Amino acid sequence: MNNDTAIRFDGISKQFFLGEISGNMRENIGFFLKKAIRAEIVDHRQSIWALKDVSFEIKKGDCVGIIGPNGSGKTTALKLISRISSPTSGNVFVKGKISALIELGAGLHPELTGRENVYMAGAIQGLKRKEIDNKFDEIVDFSGLEEFIDTPIKRYSSGMYLRLGFSVVAALEPDILLVDEILAVGDSKFKEKCILKIHDFIKKGVTFVVVSHDKETIQRICPKSIFLYKGKKIFEGETSKAFDEYLSGKYPGFTSHVLQSSDSDKSKAVEITNVELLNKQQSPNCYFKPGDEAYVLIEYKVNEDDLMPIIYSRIFSEGLFINYCDTSFTANRRAYKKGMTGKMMLHYKSLNLLEGDYIVYVGAARVVGAVIDEFQKGIPFHVGSTMREGRYKIYFPYEWQTVQ
Numbered sequence: 001m002n003n004d005t006a007i008r009f010d011g012i013s014k015q016f017f018l019g020e021i022s023g024n025m026r027e028n029i030g031f032f033l034k035k036a037i038r039a040e041i042v043d044h045r046q047s048i049w050a051l052k053d054v055s056f057e058i059k060k061g062d063c064v065g066i067i068g069p070n071g072s073g074k075t076t077a078l079k080l081i082s083r084i085s086s087p088t089s090g091n092v093f094v095k096g097k098i099s100a101l102i103e104l105g106a107g108l109h110p111e112l113t114g115r116e117n118v119y120m121a122g123a124i125q126g127l128k129r130k131e132i133d134n135k136f137d138e139i140v141d142f143s144g145l146e147e148f149i150d151t152p153i154k155r156y157s158s159g160m161y162l163r164l165g166f167s168v169v170a171a172l173e174p175d176i177l178l179v180d181e182i183l184a185v186g187d188s189k190f191k192e193k194c195i196l197k198i199h200d201f202i203k204k205g206v207t208f209v210v211v212s213h214d215k216e217t218i219q220r221i222c223p224k225s226i227f228l229y230k231g232k233k234i235f236e237g238e239t240s241k242a243f244d245e246y247l248s249g250k251y252p253g254f255t256s257h258v259l260q261s262s263d264s265d266k267s268k269a270v271e272i273t274n275v276e277l278l279n280k281q282q283s284p285n286c287y288f289k290p291g292d293e294a295y296v297l298i299e300y301k302v303n304e305d306d307l308m309p310i311i312y313s314r315i316f317s318e319g320l321f322i323n324y325c326d327t328s329f330t331a332n333r334r335a336y337k338k339g340m341t342g343k344m345m346l347h348y349k350s351l352n353l354l355e356g357d358y359i360v361y362v363g364a365a366r367v368v369g370a371v372i373d374e375f376q377k378g379i380p381f382h383v384g385s386t387m388r389e390g391r392y393k394i395y396f397p398y399e400w401q402t403v404q
Contacts, residue, residue: 006207007058012090014051050076052231063208065222072228074211096175110154143167180211213384270364274299296346302336309364
């Protein structure tokens with residue numbers, strides 16, 4: 001390995017057995033107990049390959065993004081770099097002291113206070129108490145949690161977890177810093193502090209690897225990115241080109257934010273000719289966070305006289321029907337003559353969706369439920385979040401209260 005190489009994957013493959021062994025000893029104890037009780041045959045386990053023959057090299061001081069849809073092997077790659085897990089085959093070379101923020105709250109104990117967690121995390125990293133004393137004020141100041149530092153962190157919000165976790169790993173002066181989508185949880189002000197801190201690290205020669213669905217963040221801090229898809233490396237190079245490949249439409253399950261009708265079909269009473277998924281600024285986008293605004297621009301052509309089409313939108317995730325809305329109750333519907341074109345803009349005021357991959361279908365109908373034309377492929381989009389305020393698909397803001 002060259003002196004300037006910080007990380008290298010040589011033909012790395014990683015196999016997991018579904019529902020069973022994970023590589024984490026604490027989680028595996030339950031697995032081995034179940035095996036002993038059931039006396040199951042290990043060879044009959046169903047397996048998946050999280051990574052398959054992946055090779056790349058990251059130089060010291062490089063800032064590299066790892067992108068791709070859910071299930072592409074991004075987090076597995078970080079866990080191999082951080083030595084949380086080991087490869088099934090191939091070799092991983094890592095040179096330098098690693099700090100990792102891979103899971104929200106990882107390395108923090110919920111029953112301990114913020115102060116106690118700072119000292120515990122420092123001790124785990126091999127720091128002496130005096131060294132932690134010298135860094136403590138810096139950590140607390142960066143986190144902005146002075147008021148809550150002696151509160152048990154089980155009472156922290158997800159944003160507060162992030163503040164403490166990032167502040168601790170940032171103060172440990174690592175040679176390699178690994179971050180997995182965690183910045184999606186933070187407020188915009190703290191996120192900006194984190195990005196500025198990352199730039200400081202890079203100037204000092206720290207190697208930085210980040211997994212994220214946030215195109216804007218990756219492009220701001222990572223000149224180079226690696227695009228993984230279904231466990232295989234598809235592209236390695238300039239970040240803008242990596243995203244171009246990611247959104248090229250070549251990879252089932254995640255395509256472009258724009259769909260255009262390839263062939264005119266005048267036999268249809270209404271043709272959907274163009275659909276675009278847009279963000280709050282009405283710029284094309286496929287990446288959102290819970291609560292974000294989104295727009296769907298729908299263009300269509302009418303091939304029948306005196307038709308008053310209903311335009312609709314449906315959102316699905318993993319085959320589940322999440323949402324439906326249409327123009328049947330809008331006041332601006334009108335009848336079209338044959339050959340006329342129309343354009344509608346659907347405004348989702350708040351995407352109350354938790355992390356996951358979604359797809360929006362649009363179509364036209366004569367009456368509700370009677371489809372005239374529809375984009376069967378739809379437009380896939382991703383909601384990126386590691387927020388702890390809910391699970392599954394839909395997010396409802398809530399608060400638990402103890403009633404005496």
